[in-house]
Amino acid sequence: xxxxxxxxxxxxxxxxxxxxxxxxxxxxxxxxxxxxxxxxxxxxxxxxxxxxxxxxxxxxxxxxxxxxxxxxxxxxxxxxxxxxxxxxxxxxxxxxxxxxxxxxxxxxxxxxxxxxxxxxxxxxxxxxxxxxxxxxxxxxxxxxxxxxxxxxxxxxxxxxxxxxxxxxxxxxxxxxxxxxxxxxxxxxxxxxxxxxxxxxxxxxxxxxxxxxxxxxxxxxxxxxxxxxx
Amino acid sequence: xxxxxxxxxxxxxxxxxxxxxxxxxxxxxxxxxxxxxxxxxxxxxxxxxxxxxxxxxxxxxxxxxxxxxxxxxxxxxxxxxxxxxxxxxxxxxxxxxxxxxxxxxxxxxxxxxxxxxxxxxxxxxxxxxxxxxxxxxxxxxxxxxxxxxxxxxxxxxxxxxxxxxxxxxxxxxxxxxxxxxxxxxxxxxxxxxxxxxxxxxxxxxxxxxxxxxxxxxxxxxxxxxxxxxxxxxxxxxxxxxxxxxxxxxxxxxxxxxxxxxxxxxxxxxxxxxxxxxxxxxxxxxxxxxxxxxxxxxxxxxxxxxxxxxxxxxxxxxxxxxxxxxxxxxxxxxxxxxxxxxxxxxxxxxxxxxxxxxxxxxxxxxxxxxxxxxxxxxxxxxxxxxxxxxxxxxxxxxxxxxxxxxxxxxxxxxxxxxxxxxxxxxxxxxxxxxxxxxxxxxxxxxxxxxxxxxxxxxxxxxxxxxxxxxxxx
Numbered sequence: 001x002x003x004x005x006x007x008x009x010x011x012x013x014x015x016x017x018x019x020x021x022x023x024x025x026x027x028x029x030x031x032x033x034x035x036x037x038x039x040x041x042x043x044x045x046x047x048x049x050x051x052x053x054x055x056x057x058x059x060x061x062x063x064x065x066x067x068x069x070x071x072x073x074x075x076x077x078x079x080x081x082x083x084x085x086x087x088x089x090x091x092x093x094x095x096x097x098x099x100x101x102x103x104x105x106x107x108x109x110x111x112x113x114x115x116x117x118x119x120x121x122x123x124x125x126x127x128x129x130x131x132x133x134x135x136x137x138x139x140x141x142x143x144x145x146x147x148x149x150x151x152x153x154x155x156x157x158x159x160x161x162x163x164x165x166x167x168x169x170x171x172x173x174x175x176x177x178x179x180x181x182x183x184x185x186x187x188x189x190x191x192x193x194x195x196x197x198x199x200x201x202x203x204x205x206x207x208x209x210x211x212x213x214x215x216x217x218x219x220x221x222x223x224x225x226x227x228x229x
Numbered sequence: 230x231x232x233x234x235x236x237x238x239x240x241x242x243x244x245x246x247x248x249x250x251x252x253x254x255x256x257x258x259x260x261x262x263x264x265x266x267x268x269x270x271x272x273x274x275x276x277x278x279x280x281x282x283x284x285x286x287x288x289x290x291x292x293x294x295x296x297x298x299x300x301x302x303x304x305x306x307x308x309x310x311x312x313x314x315x316x317x318x319x320x321x322x323x324x325x326x327x328x329x330x331x332x333x334x335x336x337x338x339x340x341x342x343x344x345x346x347x348x349x350x351x352x353x354x355x356x357x358x359x360x361x362x363x364x365x366x367x368x369x370x371x372x373x374x375x376x377x378x379x380x381x382x383x384x385x386x387x388x389x390x391x392x393x394x395x396x397x398x399x400x401x402x403x404x405x406x407x408x409x410x411x412x413x414x415x416x417x418x419x420x421x422x423x424x425x426x427x428x429x430x431x432x433x434x435x436x437x438x439x440x441x442x443x444x445x446x447x448x449x450x451x452x453x454x455x456x457x458x459x460x461x462x463x464x465x466x467x468x469x470x471x472x473x474x475x476x477x478x479x480x481x482x483x484x485x486x487x488x489x490x491x492x493x494x495x496x497x498x499x500x501x502x503x504x505x506x507x508x509x510x511x512x513x514x515x516x517x518x519x520x521x522x523x524x525x526x527x528x529x530x531x532x533x534x535x536x537x538x539x540x541x542x543x544x545x546x547x548x549x550x551x552x553x554x555x556x557x558x559x560x561x562x563x564x565x566x567x568x569x570x571x572x573x574x575x576x577x578x579x580x581x582x583x584x585x586x587x588x589x590x591x592x593x594x595x596x597x598x599x600x601x602x603x604x605x606x607x608x609x610x611x612x613x614x615x616x617x618x619x620x621x622x623x624x625x626x627x628x629x630x631x632x633x634x635x636x637x638x639x640x641x642x643x644x645x646x647x648x649x650x651x652x653x654x655x656x657x658x659x660x661x662x663x664x665x666x667x668x669x670x671x672x673x674x675x676x677x678x679x680x681x682x683x684x685x686x687x688x689x690x691x692x693x694x695x696x697x698x699x700x701x
Contacts, residue, residue, distance in 0.1 A: 084545065087558075087597060105538065192561060195591070199563050210565050210585040210623075216573070217566040219596035220558065 007115075008032045008047060010040030010066065011055035011081065016104075020053070023108050037061035041069055051077040051115055054098070056089055064092055071097035077118035081106070087220030094174045094222070101172065101221075117170030117227075126169050132214055132228055134207045140166055145204070152204055157182070161197045165215060165225040174222040198223060238280045241272045242287050249296065258296040259310075262317040265292055269321035273328025281325035289318045344453050347375050351457055355464035364468055368436075368461035376438060376446075376454065379421075382461075384434035399423050403435050408455060410437075412446040422446060424455060426462040433465055489653065493664050497540045501533035508533075539608075543666045546601065547652070550673040557595035557678045561701035564589055564623050564631070566596055571603045580616065581607065586624035592631050593701040594678050602671035602682070606635050606694045609667050614639030614691070631700045638691040646684040646692070668694075 007029050009020050017033045024031035032047050034040035037058045044052060052070065056063030063080065070078065080098045082090055090101045099118040102111055120126055128140035135148045140163060145152045154162070164173070164181040175194055179187045182194075202209040216224050245268035249261045265288040272284045290303075293314060297305055305311045351371045358364040365382050372380045383399065398416045402409040402423035410419040421439035425432045436458050440446065446454070508526040511518070518526075549555050564585055572578050592599070603621075610619050617638040626632040642649050650672045655665040672682040680698040687693045 084542070085549070085597065105534075195561060195563060195566075199565070202565060208583070210568055211572055211583055212565050212569045217562075217569050217596070219566065219570050219600050 004028060004030045005051075006030045006032060006047060006049040007051050007053065008034065008040070008043055008049035009053040009055075010034045010037065010043075010058070011053070012036060012057075012059050013055070019108075023112075027112070037063070037066040037069075040066060044070060044074060049076070051079070051119065053079050053081060053111075055081045056086070056093060057083060064089070064096060067093055067096050067098060075122075077115065077122050079111075079114060079118060090221050091174050091176075094172065095176055099171060114170070121168060121171055126167055127227075128166065130166060130169070130228060132205055134205060134214075136205050138162065138166060138205075147204075154204065155200075158197055158200055158204075161194070162201055165201075165223065169225045169227045172218055172222055172224045178223065234276050234280050237275050238272065238284050238287075241268055241275070242284055242291070244268075245288060246291055246295070249292075253296060258298070259313055261296045262292060262313065265289070266317055266321045266324065270324040270328055273325045273330075274332055276329075278326060278329040281329050282322065285318065285321045285325055289314070289321065292317070347371070348453075348456055348460065352460050355460055358464060358468075361465060361468040361472070364461065364464040368457070368464065372436070372438065372454070372457055375457070376450075377441065377444070379439040381437045381439075382426075382434060383437065395419060395421065399435050399437060403432050406430070406432050408451060411440075412451060422451070422454075424458040426458060426465065428462050428466040433462060436461065490664075493653070494540075494544065497664055498537065501537045501540075504533045505530050505537075540664060543664055543670060546670045546674070547666050550670060550677070555674075555677050557598055559593055559595055559678060561591045561593055562596045562599075563591050564633075567592065567594075567599050567603065567633070568621070568623070570596075571600045571607065574600075574604050575607055575611065580611070581619050581621060584620060584622045588625065589623055590625050590631055591701040593699045594680065598674040598678060599680075599696070599698065602674040603633065603635070603696065605667035605671040606696075610635060610637040610639065610692065610694075613637070625700065626697065629700050630697050633696040633698075635694040635696075636687060636691060641686045641690055642684055642692045644686075646686050649684055649692075650682065 007024060009017055009031070011017055011033075012035050014035070017035075021031045021033070032043055032049060034043045037060050040052075040054070040058075043049075052074065054063060054067060054070070058066065067078070067080065077099050078097065080090070080093045080101045081104055082093075082101055083104050086103075093101060099121065100114045102114065130138045132138070136152070137144075137146045139145070143159070145154050145159075145162075160182045161178065164178055175191050176188055178194055179190055183190055198215060199209075202212050202215055205214050206212050214226055214228070216226055218224055245265055249264045252264065253261055269281060269285045269288060273281050276284070293303055293305065294301060297310055297314060299306060305314055351368065354367045354371065355364050358367050365384075369380050369382055372378070385403075398409050398419040401407075401416065402425045405415075406425050406427055407415060408422065408424050409415040410422040411417055412422055421437045424436045424438065426434045426436060438446075438454060508530045512523065512526055568583060568585070572581060572583075575581070607619065607621070614637045619638075620634075620636045622632075622634040622636070624632055648654055650668050652669040653665045654669070668684070675682045675696055675698070678698065680696060683695045683697075685693045685695070
């Protein structure tokens with residue numbers, strides 16, 4: 001019998017834990033729960049889950065602190081749950097090591113999708129060849145970009161940005177994370193460059209650059225590259 | 230003053246003497262007495278009683294010495310002449326005193342008239358004054374003018390407590406409701422006089438009157454001052470009750486608004502919840518349900534939940550706006566960063582067409598807020614224009630700004646289009662659902678970032694909403 005996947009949820013709300021338990025049971029996932037930060041950390045150590053769902057609004061401790069404590073040794077996928085209009089907290093969480101986030105009330109399908117993305121990223125299973133709805137094909141293995149068979153010209157930096165996005169496909173990336181990956185540390189001031197390069201990429205990759213569906217903006221948080229189905 | 234009086238007296242005396250000398254040969258020395266009588270009588274009009282007496286004496290001496298035989302002697306020979314002399318003197322004296330008194334009476338009446346006029350003017354000015362501060366200012370200035378004094382109005386809250394003896398006397402006036410200080414029976418050694426502002430036996434404050442050193446207040450003056458202070462007090466009282474009335478009106482308005490909001494929220498929350506509860510109870514019942522029914526109920530729950538989320542979201546947004554704590558985080562964004570998330574949020578994307586100028590500049594704004602604002606506007610248009618196209622146009626506009634315009638082809642806005650941007654405004658309550666907050670939140674969010682939101686009716690029908698934001 002294959003070993004079941006284990007997921008740990010740290011959230012003080014009993015109702016939401018119950019809901020997730022039902023959903024996870026349906027997916028044949030072993031579900032563990034904790035109602036506080038302290039309990040969560042203890043459970044994580046005991047259970048060693050494959051992924052963790054962490055609510056940022058915990059009663060006993062600041063969710064970010066729990067995140068930092070976990071990330072000291074836990075390397076696997078970790079998603080944070082927040083409430084509306086908490087962009088700053090979310091950015092903070094992502095910078096502190098969370099893989100992605102969800103805003104309550106969230107769609108369960110979306111939760112599972114993002115969990116999958118995070119796992120794929122962890123297992124380094126991202127596809128390096130993507131075919132987009134606009135007819136553009138991204139081939140990172142051959143460092144090539146084509147549209148309907150014809151090569152598209154792309155600058156070095158544009159490619160670097162695209163590479164980071166593709167490698168993190170489906171996951172949210174904060175501006176800082178992108179800048180760090182492309183321009184190295186101490187590059188936080190170059191946020192405007194990032195915007196310009198993303199603009200160029202959208203021009204090349206999107207069907208409607210003004211209504212992007214591939215490189216989407218998460219307002220106030222960052223960018224996310226959507227994997228085409 | 231003395232010199233003037235003396236001057237007048239002597240002028241009258243010498244004038245009469247001159248006239249008498251002139252007429253004496255014709256009318257005889259007894260008739261001269263009548264001339265002097267007239268003179269003394271009329272001097273009462275000009276000079277005070279003392280000087281009338283002085284004139285009477287002087288003129289009788291002149292009469293005696295210069296006119297009654299033997300001339301140039303104070304002696305009077307005939308008894309008849311002596312009697313006449315005495316009688317004339319007495320008559321002159323009494324008439325003079327009488328005229329003097331008449332003059333005094335006239336002065337008193339004139340003074341009273343002046344005061345009544347001053348009182349009337351003050352009352353009028355106070356009745357015109359529309360605020361407590363104005364009443365105090367007008368009252369103070371009038372008192373200062375009438376009494377040429379230094380006037381201070383002391384109301385308990387101002388805390389301008391004068392220290393020491395003066396403060397104590399002032400405090401005494403305030404607590405006892407009696408006039409204290411200089412020229413009164415109470416603490417008359419004080420520098421100023423303190424009049425309590427009394428309304429219905431309650432002391433609102435104290436008015437202090439400090440006269441210049443030489444001047445004084447008679448009881449009459451004090452009564453007058455008290456009447457004036459009384460006017461000020463009733464002016465203050467009137468303004469106080471106006472203010473209380475105004476505050477009450479504001480509270481009543483707030484109360485009405487609260488009830489309207491409460492009813493509205495109640496309804497908007499209960500309506501979707503009723504469907505959700507109904508659907509959920511069917512799903513959790515024992516009966517076997519077809520896949521179709523389960524799907525349908527599930528979809529209904531989802532739709533109603535979205536609706537509920539919309540209402541709750543609006544309430545939260547409104548609270549953020551009203552709390553004054555909204556701090557927009559401004560950065561530079563491309564139009565794609567706004568349009569993308571916004572259109573992704575709305576379900577009926579097909580009826581929305583976008584038209585973005587090719588040279589459009591980036592926007593300096595708080596993206597989440599603009600996305601929410603634009604979302605609210607589009608959501609509103611979608612509801613009122615089922616099916617017809619909605620155009621979203623974005624382009625640069627004057628003064629370093631970027632404009633996002635939403636145009637629909639629906640029924641349009643009321644004749645005063647800006648009305649729709651008011652909180653709780655609903656054009657068609659049955660149709661829209663929601664609290665009527667969406668557009669006012671949109672405006673609040675845009676204006677908080679230094680932008681503008683305008684609502685207009687398009688000439689060809691339909692509504693036009695224009696967001697203007699600074700270009701980055």
